[in-house]
Amino acid sequence: MLVTVQSFGRIWTARGASAGCAGSARRGAYYNTSGVLAGSKLRNRSCIYGHVRVDECAGFHPQFADRLIHRVFESEGVTVWNGRNKLFLRQLTPEGTPPDVYLFRISPADTGWIDRAGAWKCDAAQVVSFSEGNGQQEALIVLPPFGWVHGTHGTFCAEPRRDRPWIAVLSRAVK
Secondary structure, eight states: OEEEESOOOSEEEEEOOEEOGGGOEEOOEEEEEOOEEETTEEEOOEEEOEEEEEEGGGTOOGGGGGGGTTOEEEEEEEEEETTEEEEEEEEEOOTTOOOSEEEEEEOHHHHOOOOTTSOOBOTTOEEEEEEEETTEEEEEEEEOTTOEEEETTEEEEEEEOSSOTTOEEEEEOOO
C-alpha cells in the first residue's frame, strides 16, 4: 500500500538506537500519535490507541517532519499489534508516485466535533489513533481518495489534486 502523509499528529516519541543480538544494530524510530492539551501539555487521551512509525534510517527527524508532508511511503497499511493500531511508513517512494491512501490529522477545527457513536467515517477509512478529552479531539486517519469523515460542520472528503495526486485536501461535500 502506498500512503501519502498529509499531516501528522501532535505527539512525537522516540526509541533510540541500540546494539541488538549478535552485534546487529537496532535503528532508532519515531512514533507519532494523536493528543489533546491537558493544561499546557499535550497528552494522550486515547479512545483508540495507535501510532505512526517512521525509522531514522529513512533520514527522518520530528523537527523536520514538514519535509515529509505530501510524500508517499510504502506501507502495509494500518495493522494491529498487541491490541494497538500501527501504521509503519517503511520507505519513501520516488517523487511523483501516486498513492493509494492519505494520512490525515483531523480535529474539530477541520470537521467540527465528531460523534464516534454515529456514522462518522466511510467504511474504507482506517483509524490509526483517536484522542478525546478536555473538550478537544484529534484523530489520525487513513482515507482513500474521496473517502469521507463527518463532524458537526458537515461531511468532508479526501479530494486529491488532479495534477498532483499525492496532495489531497479535506473538502466539504456539497449537498
